[in-house]
Amino acid sequence: MVQAAAGDGTVGKALDALDQVASMGRPVRFAELLENSSYPKATLYRFLQTLTNQGMLSYDSRSQTYSLGVRLVRLAHAAWRQSSLAPIARPYVEELAREAQATVHLAQLDGGQVLYVDKQTPSNPVNMYSESGKVGPGYCTGVGKAMLAFVDEATLERALTQQTYHKHTQNTLCSPDELMAELKEIRKTGISYDREEHEMSIICIAVPILSAQDRVLGAVSVTNTTHRTTIDELTKFAPLLKTCAKNIADTAESWRFPEHDKLAK
Amino acid sequence: MVQAAAGDGTVGKALDALDQVASMGRPVRFAELLENSSYPKATLYRFLQTLTNQGMLSYDSRSQTYSLGVRLVRLAHAAWRQSSLAPIARPYVEELAREAQATVHLAQLDGGQVLYVDKQTPSNPVNMYSESGKVGPGYCTGVGKAMLAFVDEATLERALTQQTYHKHTQNTLCSPDELMAELKEIRKTGISYDREEHEMSIICIAVPILSAQDRVLGAVSVTNTTHRTTIDELTKFAPLLKTCAKNIADTAESWRFPEHDKLAK
DNA sequence: TCCCTTTGTTCCAAATAATGAAACTTAATT
DNA sequence: AATTAAGTTTCATTATTTGGAACAAAGGGA
Numbered sequence: 001m002v003q004a005a006a007g008d009g010t011v012g013k014a015l016d017a018l019d020q021v022a023s024m025g026r027p028v029r030f031a032e033l034l035e036n037s038s039y040p041k042a043t044l045y046r047f048l049q050t051l052t053n054q055g056m057l058s059y060d061s062r063s064q065t066y067s068l069g070v071r072l073v074r075l076a077h078a079a080w081r082q083s084s085l086a087p088i089a090r091p092y093v094e095e096l097a098r099e100a101q102a103t104v105h106l107a108q109l110d111g112g113q114v115l116y117v118d119k120q121t122p123s124n125p126v127n128m129y130s131e132s133g134k135v136g137p138g139y140c141t142g143v144g145k146a147m148l149a150f151v152d153e154a155t156l157e158r159a160l161t162q163q164t165y166h167k168h169t170q171n172t173l174c175s176p177d178e179l180m181a182e183l184k185e186i187r188k189t190g191i192s193y194d195r196e197e198h199e200m201s202i203i204c205i206a207v208p209i210l211s212a213q214d215r216v217l218g219a220v221s222v223t224n225t226t227h228r229t230t231i232d233e234l235t236k237f238a239p240l241l242k243t244c245a246k247n248i249a250d251t252a253e254s255w256r257f258p259e260h261d262k263l264a265k
Numbered sequence: 266m267v268q269a270a271a272g273d274g275t276v277g278k279a280l281d282a283l284d285q286v287a288s289m290g291r292p293v294r295f296a297e298l299l300e301n302s303s304y305p306k307a308t309l310y311r312f313l314q315t316l317t318n319q320g321m322l323s324y325d326s327r328s329q330t331y332s333l334g335v336r337l338v339r340l341a342h343a344a345w346r347q348s349s350l351a352p353i354a355r356p357y358v359e360e361l362a363r364e365a366q367a368t369v370h371l372a373q374l375d376g377g378q379v380l381y382v383d384k385q386t387p388s389n390p391v392n393m394y395s396e397s398g399k400v401g402p403g404y405c406t407g408v409g410k411a412m413l414a415f416v417d418e419a420t421l422e423r424a425l426t427q428q429t430y431h432k433h434t435q436n437t438l439c440s441p442d443e444l445m446a447e448l449k450e451i452r453k454t455g456i457s458y459d460r461e462e463h464e465m466s467i468i469c470i471a472v473p474i475l476s477a478q479d480r481v482l483g484a485v486s487v488t489n490t491t492h493r494t495t496i497d498e499l500t501k502f503a504p505l506l507k508t509c510a511k512n513i514a515d516t517a518e519s520w521r522f523p524e525h526d527k528l529a530k
Numbered sequence: 531t532c533c534c535t536t537t538g539t540t541c542c543a544a545a546t547a548a549t550g551a552a553a554c555t556t557a558a559t560t
Numbered sequence: 561a562a563t564t565a566a567g568t569t570t571c572a573t574t575a576t577t578t579g580g581a582a583c584a585a586a587g588g589g590a
Contacts, residue, residue: 009547010577011279013314016338031537040579045539049275055375063540064477068344068374073382074400076341078287079333110335111324135339256472274576275548296566305550310568329567 027065112159142194142206292330377424407459407471
C-alpha cells in the first residue's frame, strides 16, 4: 500500500515522512508513524532523525514525540514575503473588508490549486497566519475560477488535466466542459461566482487581479453565507472588487518594475 | 569556503538549497543560485528539480525562476498552528502589550538564533505574518539571552560555537566569556535585558517561558526606545512578564500533552 | 523479583542513488 | 553566421541509502 506520491530520490521520501507528521496534526510517537508508513523501521527512523537535525521537525524527548519544527515557520515567513502580492495588497484588502462588511480573501494560483495568501474579516482583527497558507481547489472556488478564466491556454490545460475533480456539493462543476463554458462567461464579465460549489451555504463573488499585460497576478473575493446574503446582493460589490483589484495591480506594477510574478508552472 | 552547515545526507543538502531560495526573498534564476552555492552545477540543478517535483519549490517557466512552492506553504501553515507557541500565547501576549503599553515580542529558539513567532504593539492591530518568522541573533537580544540562559549544556554549546559574533553596537557582548557571565546572572534572576546591544536606542526586558520540566519553550519581551523609557522603568514590567510567561507555559502544557503525563527524563 | 512484551536504536553488507566533469542544447547577442 | 551565456543531460565513479536483524531500554504482569 505504497503512498500515491511519486517519490523522487531520498529527498522525496524524507518529505513524505515530513508530510506524515504534518498530517497527524499533533505530536506523534515513532510507533504511530511507523504503523502508517510504507517505509521499514530503520529507514523511517533515519528520516525522522535527519529532519529533526535539520529543524524541520522538533523532537520532545520527554513525551518522545515529533512535531513540525521551527524552521518551517521561518520558511513560511519567507514564502509569504516572496509571494509579493500579499504585503502589497494588504491595505486594499483591509479597506475592502471594511466596506463590504464581509470576509475578503486574497489568493494566488499555483498549478491548478488556489493558494490563499491573505484573509481579512471586518470584525475581529485577524488571525492571519492561521488562515493564509491554506490551499484549495481551483475549479470550484470563486477566486480559482476568476484566475483560471484569464490564464494562458497552456497553463489552463495543465491546471485542468492534472486535477482530480470531486463533487463537493450538487453545484460543483465537475467536468472540464462545464467548467470551460463557465470560464468563457467569466472572461466576458470579469466576474466569477461561487454558488455553493465548494461548500454548502458559502457563496462568494471574485475578480481576477490582472497586470497591465493581462497576466494573472491573483484574485480577490468577498465571501458570505447564504443565511446572511444572496448572490444578487453580492453582485453589488462588483465595482468595489474591481477597484480593489485594479489598485492592487497598479501598486504591484510600480513596486516591481519588470514583470515579476510567480504563479503557474 | 564551505558553508558552516552540518548537512546530514542528501536531504540536508537539498534543504540547504531550499533555504537558499527562501533567503533570496524573490523569485530567482538558476544561475543566481549557482553563484551563491557551494554545490556544483549538476548537483544543484538536480536538487532544484527534485524540490520542484515535490512542490516545495515552484518553477515559473516563463521567467525561469524558482520560488517557494505550495507544499511548503501548506506545511508552514501547519507548523505555525501546531508547533509554535504563537496561537496558544496570543491572548497573553495581547494582554501584556495592552498593560505595558509597549511592543511585546514572542520568540523561540532555532539553533543559536532567535525566531520571532509573534509581535504585538499596543496601538495598531498587528501585522502578524509580516513580522513573525523573522530571525535575529541569539547572543545580543533580550529574548535570545533569556532562552540561552536556560537551555541544556549541549544546546548552549552548539548555539555559542556555530555562531558568528558581530559587534552591532558598543554594548554588544561579543565573546562567549562575557556572554557566559551574563547568562549566569540571568539564570539567577530569571530576567534578561537588552541594553542597546543589538540596535542603538532599543532596549528591552525579557523572561524565558519554561515548561514544568524546565524545558525552554520560548521567551517574551517588552521592548521600547531609550527616548521613551529607561532600563529602570522596564524593570517594573518584570512581574507582569513572569506572569505572562507562566500563563503561556501552563496553557502550552495542557494543550500539547493532554494525555501522557508520564515520566520525565 | 524475574520474565515477557513493546518500543526505540544501532549495525553492516548489499543495493541503490548521488555525484560532478564534461559534453550538449537552446536562447540571446553581436 | 559566429559568439557567448544559460540551462540540461550523460555516465562512469563514488558515496549513501537500505532494511533485516540484532540489540537495548522501558514498562507490565504474575
